[in-house]
Amino acid sequence: MGKLLFVGAILAIQFSRFIWLQFINKNFKHLFISFFIICIPLQIAKNVLESDVRIEGGTLGPYIQISIASIMFILILPFINWKKFKFLKNKWVYVVIIMSVVSLINPYNVATFSTLVFLYFFIIHILLFEAFYNIMDRSQIIKGIFDGLILLCIIQFILAICFPVFQISTVTKIFHESAEIGATRYGQRDGAVGMFSHPGSLALFILIASSFFMSCSLNLFNRKKSNFILVINSITLILTYSRTAYLVYVSTLFIIYYIYKNPQNNLFSFRNIFKVILPITGILIWVIYFSPLNNYFLNSNIEDMAETRMIYYYISYQAFLKSPALGVGFNAHRDFLTHNISLINSATLDPFISENPIHNIHLILLVEVGLIGFILWIFFLIYNITKSKYDLATNKNKLLSLSVIGIILAISFYGLTGWAPFSITILPFLLIFIYFSIRFRDLLAN
Template sequence: MNKLIFIILIFLLLAIKITHQRDRDFKPLLVSLFIISVPLVISFELYKVKSESPSGTLSTVFFLNTPLILYFTSLLFFKRRSISFNYQDNKLELAIILLAIISLINPENQLRGATLVFVYFIFSYFVLFKLIIDNLSANQIFKGIYDGIALLSILQFFLAIMFPLLNIKEVTDIFHNEGGIWSTRDGTRPGAVGIFSHPGNLALYTMMTSTFLLSCYCCGLKKRMSVFFILINTGTLFLTYSRTSYLTYIVAMFTVYFIGSNRRFNLFSLKNLLRFVLPLVLVLVWVVYYSPLSDIFLKSDSNEMFDARLIHWTLGFKLFTLHPLIGVGINSHLEYIAKNMLLFDNGSIPSFFWQNPIHNIHLIILVEQGLLGFLVWIIYVVLNIVNAQRAVNAGKNMLFPLWTIGVVISFFLYGLTGWAPLSPSILPLFLFVIYFSSKLKNKIL
């Protein structure tokens, strides 16, 4: 109920803002609502697949979710409603379909219903994205993104001050019941959760939206406002006390700024690599070993967290060695473990490690889709960065290619130690960025 009340208030606030604008264009409101709704994960259960585990990162439940709610609502107002498909413009969707078919016919897939949940989840978002791209201009999409990110930045910063800075813990479970638990990481150390359920999710979302703001700055779009929101986002991220996020944030922001400030930049030039890599490494070394933050990295519970992840990674690698080619099925690795427990557990592994997804998204992809899916993933990441960098050099529309670089780096690096990038509160934003970046890379704002 809190989520619905909140989204209605946001809708009214943005609608009032638009009525005071000269053009009174309400179309960007759809994009703003999407950006703000992603962390809330507003959904209504339709059908739950019977399982012995949470199965994967996207659960085992078919939901009437936010993108479908927004899609069917928007049909009342938009003229263009057709859903077309062709290979040239939908290579990502086709790759997902092919990998899903392989997973569904995979004899080692212990819960094909969970794989169908993945397909349903992904394409519910693509349907909405198609509606947006057919009915909104590049400038309208930009306005919607900026308004949504700006509003969320202010709200998240305010909530981060409330907790952990002022220790008003009541704000941590307003939107997610688990927020109160994960805001203290089971009592080990506190961290801001904002409107998310975990500090890591808030940190990653903040990184991804900050790279958008920095991309705006590099493109000369709302430069002063963007700097302001970057500063408050930095404060929010700091209050999550997420070590991985600190380092990932530095790498992502540094990369976006360096590429955005160096037109005709050759990614593989030795000179540019030295200009880029050496300062970045020096900054990272200073942050870890010599800055006021060094205690967080060296004297806190970092060893215990590394040991815990090592158990998870070892379990994942063992699972990969059993089925290396095509894995055990998308969104179903926990079900395989639950039904083959004797292969992994002699009674000494705590239940946490087989009831929660493996804390490494690349290892999850390797386990669930095998070498085939993992190769597709790595190629896709590399091509996204290379193509985005080329688009920046072309100079037609730097904003979305730059944002793609920042988001892919954030997603990839943070995913080395957690599964938050593949969660329902983060994955939709990643899909949004890579979808619209490919569609709008030649559009001029």
């Protein structure tokens, strides 16, 4: 009920803004993107298709759903210029679809429906983004992203103050029932969840949003507002008590700033190892071992978490050996592990291991799409960082290019210890930035 009331309030606000913009003869189309972005964490959807047999699904779950993305695409259909609609314009969209088809015919895929869930989720979001691109220009799209993220960040900050600062625990279950448990990490320690179901997801969202607002600030796009959001985002992040996110936050923002100031330099040159990498490493060592936060990093449940990750690594390696070339299918690794329970039992009988996805997005891809897909994934990350850095050096598409560099670094680093980057409430943020960054890069290249 809380989610529906919130969506109703957002709809009312956006409609009021629409009326006002119409009254003063200003464009309102950016409100579409703003509304979509605000709704991503809510995970509002209706299950319409499920498998005939019980399946687990991977990071995206086991159901095909009518979601905000699908509803918005249908509503935008009448406004689309179909002559300019190029759904498969981006080559990487081809690659993902081809890899999905391979996953569907892969004999090691024991839950092809789980792969269909992924394929549907991916295609409906790409269709929506292309629809946005079709009916809006670049400035409207960026304005919509800015508008949606700034509202989301303010809401997350307010909720983070309510819990854990004022211990108003009721705010944790307004949007997700399971968030009340996630907010205490099963009784281990409190942490802000905002509109998400776990502090880790909120922390990752803050990393993504802060990469964008850092880019906005450096590129003098709504600089005062961007700096303000960076300040409150830092407070929100602290209140998540996500140790991994703290380290990634410092590293990512430092690298974003350095790349912006030195776009033509090779980040991994011998000179930059001493100017950038070693200073960052020194800061992180100080934070972990010598700062007032060292007890937080070293004297809590860090050993248990490290042990859990090692178990996941072992299970991933064993699953990878079963199908090293093509993997076990997109969004299907949990189903594969369920059908090969000995891989889990040989490591541990801990239910946390069997009931959750592998806590490493890179290993998830290695298991699900094999060595071929994993190599394509690494190439995709490096290629987009390289191309974005080139765009910065040539003064093209600077705002989105710098944002994408930060977001790729954030999800790559954070994804080493968690699966949140591939969750339903986070993956759309990654997809929308990647899609429009490449779309505008190609536009400026022509």
